[in-house]
Amino acid sequence: DAGITQSPRHKVTETGTPVTLRCHQTENHRYMYWYRQDPGHGLRLIHYSYGVKDTDKGEVSDGYSVSRSKTEDFLLTLESATSSQTSVYFCAISESLVYEQYFGPGTRLTVT
Amino acid sequence: GNSVTQMEGPVTLSEEAFLTINCTYTATGYPSLFWYVQYPGEGLQLLLKATKADDKGSNKGFEATYRKETTSFHLEKGSVQVSDSAVYFCALTTAGGTSYGKLTFGQGTILTVHP
Numbered sequence: 001d002a003g004i005t006q007s008p009r010h011k012v013t014e015t016g017t018p019v020t021l022r023c024h025q026t027e028n029h030r031y032m033y034w035y036r037q038d039p040g041h042g043l044r045l046i047h048y049s050y051g052v053k054d055t056d057k058g059e060v061s062d063g064y065s066v067s068r069s070k071t072e073d074f075l076l077t078l079e080s081a082t083s084s085q086t087s088v089y090f091c092a093i094s095e096s097l098v099y100e101q102y103f104g105p106g107t108r109l110t111v112t
Numbered sequence: 113g114n115s116v117t118q119m120e121g122p123v124t125l126s127e128e129a130f131l132t133i134n135c136t137y138t139a140t141g142y143p144s145l146f147w148y149v150q151y152p153g154e155g156l157q158l159l160l161k162a163t164k165a166d167d168k169g170s171n172k173g174f175e176a177t178y179r180k181e182t183t184s185f186h187l188e189k190g191s192v193q194v195s196d197s198a199v200y201f202c203a204l205t206t207a208g209g210t211s212y213g214k215l216t217f218g219q220g221t222i223l224t225v226h227p
Contacts, residue, residue: 033214033215035215040219042201042217042218042219042220043156043201043215043217045214045215048214058214090155090156092215099144100144100146100158100161101158101205101215102158103148103155103156103157104155105154105155106154106155
């Protein structure tokens, strides 16, 4: 299994509070991705990174920001959580643009 | 843009039955194709892949062939087991342009196998 961990694994938070999710890899892969999974929508890309300090938006980036200060860590921040951001969040890593992506175990976030 | 269409589920089979889950795609350029599997409460695991036309990906008894002429990547298994019960996702990625290797997923197909 690829060495990817996500923390926390479960979180419940209140509307309006900031939340940061962490993805940590031990594979030294260049590319990292954040997805959210929702019933009826499958998985959708939020943000991705193609190197340290190099990030860009995905298809559902509103309300989210990311940072990557080290190769191994990719942080996803919800500046002010809303109920529509209740979801399961997955991090993924890849060596190359056309190689397979390996997924972390996910973080279940509930915003009340 | 890229898109993936999977057959709608759920699919319910008896143990040892033959499985087919259809997947068709549209893509700009030459995609790499994947099948991922998600067991309850877990993340997605790569099941198999194919990176060029006519390639056959295989793993754990599952197979899929990259058909460029029909833009398809159907998943098959000759004899399913109860332990194969999961959600299966077809996905593709293309390099270049603004895609940055973004995976485009199908909606997922729920498979339930009964003893």
